[in-house]
Amino acid sequence: MKTQSQSTATEIETAPSFDVQRIREDFPILKQKVHGKPLVYLDNAATSQKPQAVIDTLTRYYLGQNANIHRGVHYLSEIATYEYEKARGKVKLFLNASDSREIIFVRGTTEGINLVKDTYGRKFIGKNDEIVISAMEHHSNIVPWQILCEEKGAKLRVIPMNDRGELLLDEYEKLLNEHTKFVSVVYVSNSLGTINPIKKIIQRAHERGIPVLVDGAQAASHLKVNVQDLDCDFFVFSGHKVFGPTGIGALYGKTKYLEQMPPYQGGGDMISSVTFEKTTYNVLPYKFEAGTPNIADVIGMGTGIDYVTGVGFEAITAYEKELLKYATEAISNIEGVRIIGTAEEKAGVISFVLGTVHAHDVGTILDQEGIAVRTGHHCTQPVMQRFGIPATARASFAFYNTMEEVDALARGLGKVKEIFGA
């Protein structure tokens, strides 16, 4: 284990059980240098890095397990099928779903939302019905519903937020009425970091019998998710934001809804029998998984989940809270910085603007210091419009980030000010 140089950061007390240096050893990419400087990866809300275990899982799969699933009688097919279904079991435990059949593999959060839109939405939402989303949705939880509204003549209603980036629950209640047929809300905002009171949001909708989808893309890597406790009807997340591969994610849906929903795509694996006169669809979850799925990445996502649960959400949440507190202080102490998103309940995301310097220029200068942040609108243009800004720079943290990296970010922002004379 390495000891860090004596900086202000080491004076910050963290949970003694959390050994961030040991964790960093598990992520080979973090050892590299960028533009001659140690990589400081603060773009975790866009995608997380992968532990060696996930990389090894993918290699092992293609070296010795690769076959198509659910159909072969041969050895490799049985192994591949076993590993694939084992990963489904891991996702079930990860979300605390009651049944593995409620877990459907999709390409990611975006496809999960589109699946629900195309199946549940098309069947149960019609003319003059209303769909409620929030002011801080990612485009992937806005555009699919807009498409549906256009197709069906339904209306999109938006829960407003205050200047801190917190949803106004009283306003939300006023939006719910006899026309409301669906609520689709983000758990943790990718551009503001706000952790929404999702349980309350679900309860209010359920009091009126309205189903709720939770966009869990950002939540899944920061918070312990328990879909039974939340009582959400659908929950979607992406594997690549939870230390797994890209191109894979999962949709959780309550059996009672999944069974009423028509299939998403037609093809192999989603049928139980086909004749030219009639096709009978397969049981859950296969009804929603047409074609050869992304087998390797499903298994890789399972390993990512193993890794994060191995570290433990109690430790992760506690450490990230310290990291966020330290970073918020360090960044807000820089003159000219305005943090966008100052909710009471926040995950490790800090969006900010620096004087009149455009976020892109901030991003380029930080990059030269080896620091990776996201700049732009973060696929949440309505959020930018709400705050009257064109873009922000965003530092988003994972449990492998350190206080020293926060110091590096603060120094990098000093350099931005130097160059721009800001």
Added chain:
Amino acid sequence: MSGLNELYQELILDHNKNPRNFKKIENADKLVEGYNPLCGDHYTIYLNMDGDLIKDIGFQGAGCAISKASASMMTTAVKGVTKKEAEELFTKFHALVTRDVHDNNEANIEELGCLGALAGVAEFPARIKCASLAWHALHGALNSEDKAVVSTEDSKMD
């Protein structure tokens, strides 16, 4: 840091802070919007033509230092030149910012005048679109009837 210093040199920072021809031209002959949907940079370019001659040019909008400085420099470079000369400048400028910096061919900076200050952009591939946004918009304006919208993503332009 040398790359950064070249990118954010005095002249560019000055054009960013005090953009030239940063004005709306009422009753402009041509008006074109240029935007980059990936980052939200958004400018409107106004043109008054006298036949083939760019009599007056102005721009408004918001974006990063590189896009704004480039738009500002462009307006100073093309004011009073013909459409053909402006298009030739665009071709040279485009070649300058998209050149392969690992290639030893010296960029022909002199003939571009102040536009040569943006030569450093070539070292930052992610910023080429910023530098060329206003130029693409101008190109669109010169080749449209009156109003047009140009997006950096329309044809994956650089």
